[in-house]
Amino acid sequence: MINTTATIAGVSFKNPIVMASGTFGFGREYGRLYDVSLLGGISGKGLTLHAKAGNPGIRVYETPSGMLNSVGLENPGVEAFLAKELPYWETLDTARIVNLGGNTLADYVLGAELIQRDADARLLAGKPAVDMIELNISCPNVKEGGIAFGVKTPAAQEVVRAVRAATSLPLAVKLSPNAEDIAEMAVMCEAEGADAVSLINTISGMKIDVRRRRSVFNNLYAGLSGPAIKPVALRMVHQVSRRVTIPVIGMGGITSATDIIEFIMAGATVIQVGTYNFMNLRAGSTLVEELQQFMKEENISSLDEIRGIV
Amino acid sequence: MATVISNERLAEGVYHLVVEGGNSGEMGQFYMLRAWGAYPLLSRPLSIHQVNDNGVEFLYHVVGEGTEILAGLNPGDLLELEGPFGTGFPQVEGKVALVGGGIGIAPLYYCAQKLPGSDIYLGFSREPFRTEAFRPLAAELTVDVGGLILDSVDFSVYDHIFVCGPHPMLKAAQLKGIAPEPAGKRPDVYLSLENRMACGIGACLVCSVSCKDGQRKACADGPVFLAEEVLFHD
Numbered sequence: 001m002i003n004t005t006a007t008i009a010g011v012s013f014k015n016p017i018v019m020a021s022g023t024f025g026f027g028r029e030y031g032r033l034y035d036v037s038l039l040g041g042i043s044g045k046g047l048t049l050h051a052k053a054g055n056p057g058i059r060v061y062e063t064p065s066g067m068l069n070s071v072g073l074e075n076p077g078v079e080a081f082l083a084k085e086l087p088y089w090e091t092l093d094t095a096r097i098v099n100l101g102g103n104t105l106a107d108y109v110l111g112a113e114l115i116q117r118d119a120d121a122r123l124l125a126g127k128p129a130v131d132m133i134e135l136n137i138s139c140p141n142v143k144e145g146g147i148a149f150g151v152k153t154p155a156a157q158e159v160v161r162a163v164r165a166a167t168s169l170p171l172a173v174k175l176s177p178n179a180e181d182i183a184e185m186a187v188m189c190e191a192e193g194a195d196a197v198s199l200i201n202t203i204s205g206m207k208i209d210v211r212r213r214r215s216v217f218n219n220l221y222a223g224l225s226g227p228a229i230k231p232v233a234l235r236m237v238h239q240v241s242r243r244v245t246i247p248v249i250g251m252g253g254i255t256s257a258t259d260i261i262e263f264i265m266a267g268a269t270v271i272q273v274g275t276y277n278f279m280n281l282r283a284g285s286t287l288v289e290e291l292q293q294f295m296k297e298e299n300i301s302s303l304d305e306i307r308g309i310v
Numbered sequence: 311m312a313t314v315i316s317n318e319r320l321a322e323g324v325y326h327l328v329v330e331g332g333n334s335g336e337m338g339q340f341y342m343l344r345a346w347g348a349y350p351l352l353s354r355p356l357s358i359h360q361v362n363d364n365g366v367e368f369l370y371h372v373v374g375e376g377t378e379i380l381a382g383l384n385p386g387d388l389l390e391l392e393g394p395f396g397t398g399f400p401q402v403e404g405k406v407a408l409v410g411g412g413i414g415i416a417p418l419y420y421c422a423q424k425l426p427g428s429d430i431y432l433g434f435s436r437e438p439f440r441t442e443a444f445r446p447l448a449a450e451l452t453v454d455v456g457g458l459i460l461d462s463v464d465f466s467v468y469d470h471i472f473v474c475g476p477h478p479m480l481k482a483a484q485l486k487g488i489a490p491e492p493a494g495k496r497p498d499v500y501l502s503l504e505n506r507m508a509c510g511i512g513a514c515l516v517c518s519v520s521c522k523d524g525q526r527k528a529c530a531d532g533p534v535f536l537a538e539e540v541l542f543h544d
Contacts, residue, residue: 025513053525059516060506062351074515226351278352278508281392
């Protein structure tokens with residue numbers, strides 16, 4: 001019997017495969033292609049307190065083994081999410097993670113409070129619809145907020161502290177590879193009461209259109225994701241998991257069961273799959289199957305056997 | 311998985327791909343195609359040119375690495391096909407004009423089959439292609455090379471006009487559709503938009519289109535939109 005389960009702050013994951021924010025909507029679209037309840041979890045599209053239209057111009061550009069995106073956190077806002085998407089989430093049998101971004105400190109706090117209040121109301125009805133908040137302080141594509149909070153540890157500390165005070169829901173903080181010192185950032189998150197850290201968000205990158213002599217993106221820079229960033233992500237997960245005792249949620253270019261195993265061996269408790277959802281619309285179900293197969297072949301009966309062994 | 315039946319070059323950089331598999335879809339919908347491994351990273355959205363008994367047909371223009379690989383496919387080769395996706399052209403009644411520019415004629419062939427008796431307008435900047443295939447399906451066929459095909463269309467005589475073509479043509483069609491006509495009909499003008507996509511199913515939001523009622527998704531809410539709903543920023 002192969003055991004793929006994992007637990008973070010009392011939240012159980014039936015397997016370590018969680019869909020990464022920004023690549024999976026709120027699950028509905030992929031839900032038409034396969035049963036998303038077979039996933040370990042879903043981290044929803046990054047939300048801000050108020051709806052955001054996102055960035056104009058080109059929003060995606062392919063690179064060797066990766067892609068740059070400049071979506072700029074287009075989202076319906078926290079309240080619209082709670083009203084329109086959360087009832088759908090309640091029908092799913094998977095860990096439900098709300099990814100929360102913000103323009104200002106107050107936005108983060110108000111957003112967390114709204115989610116908490118709603119989760120409490122639904123708890124009264126006996127059915128929690130949010131299992132965890134993933135605090136996004138690392139989006140490179142928004143001018144205000146986002147990564148501005150995620151680069152310098154003191155700025156990040158202020159947000160994490162305020163949001164921790166605003167919610168009793170399990171809290172993961174999503175870290176940026178562009179942080180000055182990602183391990184120090186993670187240590188701070190643990191000290192401020194975060195239940196987990198997730199890493200890495202996209203790496204700030206650029207693409208120039210040489211004929212038009214300008215960046216292809218209106219925002220100049222964009223976020224690089226996909227297999228191209230996997231070695232960097234793996235190294236950072238390894239580094240961070242050695243410095244903190246809270247669980248690490250690892251992500252960056254995962255496209256196979258062996259990629260998942262690498263992240264678990266580097267110290268991740270669960271992993272997230274992002275860009276691969278675009279390469280294979282059935283990435284989630286493919287990986288769930290492949291992971292079982294791989295563990296069977298390698299005689300791994302539980303992920304606990306290999307977690308952090310490298 | 312789908313199998314390539316034929317992949318014929320019609321003009322400079324323009325190909326007609328016939329595959330076995332995925333034999334469903336409505337006018338103006340599209341499939342995501344992939345005939346490679348990890349690179350290019352993303353699949354390519356191609357509109358349905360025609361659905362036949364065994365599969366689906368596409369007309370595409372080679373513009374980058376993905377379509378370059380598609381152009382190299384031979385009969386018997388395999389490719390991944392996901393779809394059909396998107397909200398296409400509506401099934402309508404009344405007098406219809408189908409207006410295509412360049413590779414934009416691709417989705418209109420299936421429309422011509424579904425809406426017999428339509429007037430068809432095909433415009434090309436250089437070498438025309440597939441025009442003879444359209445001829446038996448059209449009440450009237452107008453082909454223009456080097457000019458502006460929209461100039462040939464009298465909007466006041468139609469109930470519905472379906473347009474697919476390059477960006478400036480779509481903007482011009484929108485303007486013509488909302489311009490007050492001295493007499494005659496005010497047609498419903500539908501535009502089939504093109505945009506870069508990552509997922510193709512409405513999850514990633516890279517193909518957002520600005521509309522009067524906010525941001526819409528080219529892949530799921532479109533690619534076909536009522537012209538008056540779309541806000542062109544440039």
